[in-house]
Amino acid sequence: MNAPDPLRPGPADLPTVLLVDDEVRSLDAMRRTLDEDFGILTAESAEAARDLLARQEVAVILCDQRMPGQTGVEFLKEVRERWPDTVRIVISGYTDSEDIIAGINEAGIYQYILKPWVPDHLLQTVRTAVEARLLQQGLSRLELDLRSGAPLLRARRQQRLGEARAAFDFERIVRAPGSPMDGVCATAAKLARYDLPVLIGGESGTGKELLARAIHYASPRADGPFVLENCAAIPDTLLESELFGHKRGAFTGAFEDHVGLFQRAHGGTVFLDEIGETSPAFQVKLLRVLQEGELRPVGSTRPVPVDVRVVAASHRRLDEEVRAGRFREDLYYRIAGATLHMPGLRERRGDILPIAQHLLALVAQELGRPGMRFGDGCLRCLVSYDWPGNIRELRNEIARAVALADGEMLGPDCLSLNLRQGRSAMTAAAVGAPAGLPASGTLQERLDAVEAMVLREALERHRWNKTRVASELGLSRVGLRAKLQRLGLEDRS
Numbered sequence: 192m193n194a195p196d197p198l199r200p201g202p203a204d205l206p207t208v209l210l211v212d213d214e215v216r217s218l219d220a221m222r223r224t225l226d227e228d229f230g231i232l233t234a235e236s237a238e239a240a241r242d243l244l245a246r247q248e249v250a251v252i253l254c255d256q257r258m259p260g261q262t263g264v265e266f267l268k269e270v271r272e273r274w275p276d277t278v279r280i281v282i283s284g285y286t287d288s289e290d291i292i293a294g295i296n297e298a299g300i301y302q303y304i305l306k307p308w309v310p311d312h313l314l315q316t317v318r319t320a321v322e323a324r325l326l327q328q329g330l331s332r333l334e335l336d337l338r339s340g341a342p343l344l345r346a347r348r349q350q351r352l353g354e355a356r357a358a359f360d361f362e363r364i365v366r367a368p369g370s371p372m373d374g375v376c377a378t379a380a381k382l383a384r385y386d387l388p389v390l391i392g393g394e395s396g397t398g399k400e401l402l403a404r405a406i407h408y409a410s411p412r413a414d415g416p417f418v419l420e421n422c423a424a425i426p427d428t429l430l431e432s433e434l435f436g437h438k439r440g441a442f443t444g445a446f447e448d449h450v451g452l453f454q455r456a457h458g459g460t461v462f463l464d465e466i467g468e469t470s471p472a473f474q475v476k477l478l479r480v481l482q483e484g485e486l487r488p489v490g491s492t493r494p495v496p497v498d499v500r501v502v503a504a505s506h507r508r509l510d511e512e513v514r515a516g517r518f519r520e521d522l523y524y525r526i527a528g529a530t531l532h533m534p535g536l537r538e539r540r541g542d543i544l545p546i547a548q549h550l551l552a553l554v555a556q557e558l559g560r561p562g563m564r565f566g567d568g569c570l571r572c573l574v575s576y577d578w579p580g581n582i583r584e585l586r587n588e589i590a591r592a593v594a595l596a597d598g599e600m601l602g603p604d605c606l607s608l609n610l611r612q613g614r615s616a617m618t619a620a621a622v623g624a625p626a627g628l629p630a631s632g633t634l635q636e637r638l639d640a641v642e643a644m645v646l647r648e649a650l651e652r653h654r655w656n657k658t659r660v661a662s663e664l665g666l667s668r669v670g671l672r673a674k675l676q677r678l679g680l681e682d683r684s
């Protein structure tokens with residue numbers, strides 16, 4: 192998490208909002224909710240807030256009730272005396288509401304917001320507070336519209352939406368003319384227009400997230416949020432609180448109320464990546480939320496309505512997982528309103544070159560090595576390799592080659608051994624492996640055995656250094672740990 196910069200000035204033509212909270216995480220969450228519409232200042236203590244108020248005009252203060260030394264209401268009383276023009280809002284947990292009500296008049300509090308706050312509601316409250324302040328100053332509606340920055344905001348929002356739409360357009364999914372991806376994109380573009388849940392299948396690194404984003408930005412929800420969760424990356428218990436939020440004290444370590452991802456995605460799209468890795472217990476909870484259109488944060492009895500479109504993805508065949516009893520059938524039919532399949536890179540070899548050229552330009556720019564190009568030998572290796580890690584592996588390989596290259600021409604010598612020898616890491620592991628491949632079993636069981644073998648081989652080679660293994664295999668550390676757990680590989684770290 193980036194620490195908020197306390198003196199990051201808002202654009203001069205937007206009203207300024209000062210956020211005061213000793214919890215950096217909460218400050219960050221509020222800042223992210225408001226900083227498109229307002230100039231934001233943050234303070235981690237009443238003292239820091241006083242300094243800022245003395246230096247700069249502030250339209251609205253949002254202050255947490257629980258702060259060390261002085262309560263939010265006490266601080267706002269002081270603010271009222273010294274800076275009476277500010278609109279004062281206090282944020283509190285349910286248990287503090289009596290103290291706040293007692294101090295509401297003295298501190299001239301415009302509104303108090305109960306935790307967990309909902310982003311849309313917080314934003315709306317601050318917008319109304321800014322308008323109230325301008326009206327108090329006797330401005331006409333037109334002046335009010337201008338001073339609250341509304342036209343500028345509308346223009347900025349339109350511009351940002353336009354940029355996101357252009358960046359994630361189906362046409363920007365790089366492919367060769369006549370690629371199997373043409374059909375996938377054409378179907379996805381049609382589905383995008385309707386509020387159907389979409390399930391995207393395909394191996395890791397084939398571009399499922401890219402496709403999910405393109406669906407969102409081509410949908411009527413495009414100006415709502417797109418939020419993403421990798422269900423394989425965090426344990427089940429945390430996943431529930433990540434997605435649906437929690438109340439303070441709901442479990443050990445829940446020091447603050449937390450707004451879940453579904454609430455943050457209200458009006459937009461939630462992308463649930465690797466949904467096949469979730470436990471049956473979590474699947475029941477998710478199903479309930481999708482069926483009822485409302486959720487209960489962990490530790491809360493109050494239902495919260497949510498309006499999201501779900502796009503889910505899995506590298507597994509979820510219909511087969513259902514047949515094997517590992518994925519709930521009722522949830523499958525909820526999320527698989529329509530299904531799309533991303534072909535692996537080796538099933539669309541024609542795409543390898545255009546994607547490689549595209550990635551080389553990106554990577555060369557990122558690494559500050561303009562003018563890099565592929566030599567013929569290098570291109571031959573790229574097209575004849577099987578790419579088990581798909582486009583993510585291709586990107587890693589290109590980044591490595593650019594970093595290793597002495598000149599601007601990438602020759603085969605810049606590529607890893609597997610590529611030069613034209614065999615995938617999977618084949619390489621199998622070649623060097625002792626008799627380990629099962630001769631019988633379901634496809635999934637055999638794939639698991641191969642996966643376990645590849646992981647074990649890489650772990651041994653890197654002496655169980657998981658950071659290196661994850662990096663080599665194009666996985667995150669958490670993703671790697673989840674795989675090791677699932678496959679029952681001994682954890683020696």
Ligand SMILES: Nc1ncnc2c1ncn2[C@@H]1O[C@H](COP(=O)(O)OP(=O)(O)OP(=O)(O)O)[C@@H](O)[C@H]1O
Pocket residue numbers: 363364365366393394395396397398399400401402464506546549582583586
């Ligand atoms: N057609 C494409 N053109 C250019 N870049 C692509 C293309 N498809 C995927 N990528 C890039 O490849 C990387 C992997 O793609 P993405 O994360 O969408 O794959 P994924 O299938 O969701 O993988 P995982 O299941 O492991 O999360 C990303 O950096 C993405 O931008």
